Amino acid sequence: MKINRRRFLLGTTVVGGGLLLGYASTRPSKHRIANESAGSEPFLTTWLRISEDNTVTVIVPHSEMGQGVHTSLPMMAADELDADWNLVKVEQAPATDLFANGVLVKGFAESLGVSFPRFLDGLATSATMKVAEIMNMQITGGSSSVRFTGELGMRAAGAAAREMLVKAAAARLDVPETELSTRLNYVHHDASGRSLSYGELASDAARFEPSSEPKLKDEKDFTLMGKSIARVDIPAKVDGTAAYGIDAEAPGMLYAAVKTAPVFGSKLQSVNADAALSRRGVVKVVELENAVAVVADNYWRAKQALAALDVQFEASENDQVNSQSIYAQYDTALEGELNEDIAEGDAANALENAETVVEATYRVPYLAHAAMEPMNCTVHFHDGKCDVWTGTQDNLGIRGRVATVAEMDENDVTLHGFYLGGGFGRRLPTDVNTIDQATLIAKHFDVPVKTLWSREDDMQQDYYRPAVTSKFRAGFDANNQLVAWQNHYIGKNEPAEAAHTPYSIANKDIAYADSETHIPFGAWRSVAHSQHTFFLESFVDELAHRSGQNPYQFRLNMLGDKPRHAAVLRAAAQKAGWGRNLAPGHAQGIALQESFGSIVAQVAEVSINNDGSVKVHRVSCAIDCGRTINPDAAASQVESGVIFGLTAALYGEITIENGRVQQTNFTDYEMIRLHDSPEIDIVSVDSGEALGGLGEPATPPIGAAVANAVYILTGQRVRELPLKNYRFTAAPVETAV
Amino acid sequence: MARFRVNGVERELDIEPDMPLLWALRDELGLKGTKFGCGIAACGACTVQVNGNPVRSCVTPVSAIEGTDIKTIEGLAVDVGGSKQLTAVQQAWIDHQVPQCGYCQSGMLMAVSALLEANPNPNDAEIDGAITNVCRCGTYPRIRRAIKSLSTTA
Incomplete structure (x- = not known):
């Protein structure tokens, strides 16, 4: 099957009796040429799930870093779906290829009758942030989530699902679709006073082929879009339960503090670790190409021991450079x-x-980014697999980065995403020094290791x-x-x-x-x-x-x-x-x-x-x-x-x-x-x-x-x-x- | 042996006396709501209350808080019949949609709660003087609005 530059809906799947609607497009990627010649392409999706209990789960392929994307994108899908906001749940997409964010394809936009030619042209010709590369990943950046993922993906997914639910209701009630209306997670047949919940209809609806051209609402019919809706991430951010990458917890976890060559590109020359190794809680000193790490049973102990190391870095041709x-x-x-x-x-x-x-x-x-949460990444190698816990602006990209550094298959790496304690570009997959260090340090252990940078590390080793x-x-x-x-x-x-x-x-x-x-x-x-x-x-x-x-x-x-x-x-x-x-x-x-x-x-x-x-x-x-x-x-x-x-x-x-x-x-x-x-x-x-x-x-x-x-x-x-x-x-x- | 109470619970830890309270809370007691931001008391992300006073836990050795009552963000909400009842400050933070990334807000809430406890009607200068925490997302306009909404003369 060859599908090029056309929107394409994944076949729907019934999961747990519910409707799982995958909204996909062809992959507009740097691999496009390869895909075309190969005659097949992976599908990139954003998702919507409707359960028998009448809840709607919107799966968001973007990270929440305070910009409210875990609220605004579900609003867009829920509005087109005529969903009851109180029955909407939000999940962040897992970092797997299936959930790569592929809705931002030019052909998709055109086929949907939504015109963004100017911006897409600009991206397509840009030097370092190619549209193709954005497509391939789950990037949260470029102020793009709502205007692209939301406008082109979430709305279409919601509208297509609504149409399928109406079809299912028409069949169940034996009435024409035109006599049905949708409101707050129900399909209504006003003439007979009968109603069916989305949850009741979900498994029937899943049997229909999703429309490739779902009809989107006119602005005047919006029920959620345009209204101020309380952000779903805020309650956990006022009671201390919101988890950031730095809060990752795993049994037997160790902590790494790192000293990196202060001159960018310089290499580690020598380390005398004797004084550090004798300190309480210190487990190991790990030498990297341009850094040295102390691993201990508590971050503060690791950091204290790091200060006790005698470390020399090589002289560099850049030692004389100044502003x-x-x-x-x-x-x-x-x-x-x-x-x-x-x-x-x-x-x-x-x-x-x-x-x-x-x-x-x-x-x-x-300028430095100075995100409030210092850079960190927790990595656990076990049984030929790897688990990674970190807050990032691109879960899929970071999963790939860890796999590359660890020389593993991407599918053997599981990325556990978190809220981001500030992004601002620092947590993009182009900015990977912490990720690389955390991966290389953890390779020395069979328990999880949390590599945590100090504020000084963050300020002096930024991009x-x-x-x-x-x-x-x-x-x-x-x-x-x-x-x-x-x-x-x-x-x-x-x-x-x-x-x-x-x-x-x-x-x-x-x-x-x-x-x-x-x-x-x-x-x-x-x-x-x-x-x-x-x-x-x-x-x-x-x-x-x-x-x-x-x-x-x-x-x-x-x-x-x-x-x-x-x-x-x-x-x-x-x-x-x-x-x-x-x-x-x-x-x-x-x-x-x-x-x-x-x-x-x-x-x-x-x-x-x-x-x-x-x-x-x-x-x-x-x-x-x-x-x-x-x-x-x-x-x-x-x-x-x-x-x-x-x-x-x-x-x-x-x-x-x-x-x-x-x-x-x-x-x-x-x-x-x-x-x-x-x-x-x-x-x-x-x-x-x-x-x-x-x-x-x-x-x-x-x-x-x-x-x-x-x-x-x-x-x-x-x-x-x-x-x-x-x-x-x-x-x-x-x-x- | 370090002894202090955290959110009403007696704690006894076999740790170095110079270990900062922040790391005792996070890595020894698993209370992750208190955040590490700068390590030098410059940003306030690690603010907790010691006997009701706002303290930057990243530079406070456990030896200095021996026998005291520590309150962290986890202890702010009150347990009412098995469910957590948010404090007025926490509710104001929701009403005014204050947090963005949220990372600094634990410390912010502990500092603001301590301020309002000591001075229920702070003026702008008093607010500025007491709340010196950094919020990189720049939620300051909403923080000020939320504090003012809590003023008993508002």
């Missing part, structure tokens, strides 16, 4: 040959003929948000019109469009230079938008002031062909009362960006503290994510995104000295806390367009919004973050109205 040398390397790279990102019109010529040219160089440092330098030149013509935009930056990353400004400018030259360092880098909430939105929206603000225009009006004037962006910008300005009289010493800054399918504008109200530091009082945030599934949970994500971005803007800085990270803990990598957390006002601009993401889009604009306000207060243009490195003096700037 300044990296920036110098970037500057050299930007003088060399560049790769085209966008070339429109003739920017060089427009700059040459410009009346005024404005130039600026921006940069931002490396960092890269430091980036970005150079701008812009030209105005004699009529004070912005006619040329040149932006040369370091390292094109994901998403591919991160350096693209939405504004209408006739001539654009956007190009980048690659400049590799030995610092490991990974996805950090909002990925490349986190750097580029600060650059873009700060420089646009400079241009507004330099041309004597109001920063809000200046942006709006260049959004003539972007009505959604303009509407969001207006909404944020209106919410904030842009231009109103503020408290003495306060000013507002504004910024706008589209990312992950959502458009966000923010206005920050800022003042300068007596000590010259920055105080952010209020952030007014407008977002157009198309349509909101769970409004209160969506608001949480926006609040979270703002504070995450603001933490980076105010405090975030990882510096490199002698090839290694200097920061160690929350004392020198400070976080926003309650006292400096601003009030956040959110206005939702539901345009009704395709669903956009929510986990990340609120993060990018805040740095520029705050820095733009700082300019008005001080006349000082912030071209490098974080703001903690400045001591500002109030010197208000006159702004155009």
